[in-house]
């Protein structure tokens with residue numbers, strides 16, 4: 001899977017124009033492709049994606065259906081717009097908006113129970129990496145994020161390992177390193193959800209993925225795809241990343 005996280009970028013018209021370029025350029029083979037525009041552009045992008053196999057995702061959601069939650073958006077609202085995937089617990093949500101593991105778990109649970117696919121993001125800060133805490137952080141975020149879910153539900157989740165120091169910095173993890181941590185996430189998953197789930201669950205890498213490094217990252221045995229930020233805002237770069245997939249699968 002290759003998913004584009006457009007973050008807080010693009011008006012409706014700009015988002016639709018980008019989606020149209022992707023529809024023209026994506027030949028449909030290889031990777032499952034999704035784009036996650038801001039809430040305000042979901043409807044325009046859905047229309048632009050009409051007839052294409054590119055799927056629509058959102059960048060966040062709240063875990064209640066409706067009510068007094070000023071500024072929030074619910075799963076039924078997203079479903080109404082044709083959204084199929086939802087990014088949950090992105091490091092920017094965790095760091096800038098103070099989302100903790102308990103809230104992330106409520107959101108993942110809600111998304112799964114509603115039949116949508118969550119992309120649960122986990123990853124360590126630079127300080128955590130330098131003090132040898134990467135595994136501890138990734139283990140906690142994975143276990144807490146998936147708490148209370150059945151093996152089947154866990155199997156329907158997509159996990160994105162995104163080391164925070166690699167996001168938007170141009171400094172990606174090495175393919176070996178990313179593969180190692182994602183392999184470690186599979187070991188954790190095996191303990192909480194069994195070997196079959198651990199082997200088949202999709203785990204993406206995110207953090208400065210570009211056409212130039214995509215083939216080596218996505219060529220790793222444990223890495224099932226990419227969550228792409230900056231490079232997903234340019235059709236040629238995003239398509240370039242997607243095109244590295246058919247060569248190996």
Ligand code: PGA
Pocket residue numbers: 005162166167168169170206207208209227228229230231
């Ligand atoms: P980046 O962002 O590709 O710009 O590093 C990745 C992400 O935040 O999902």
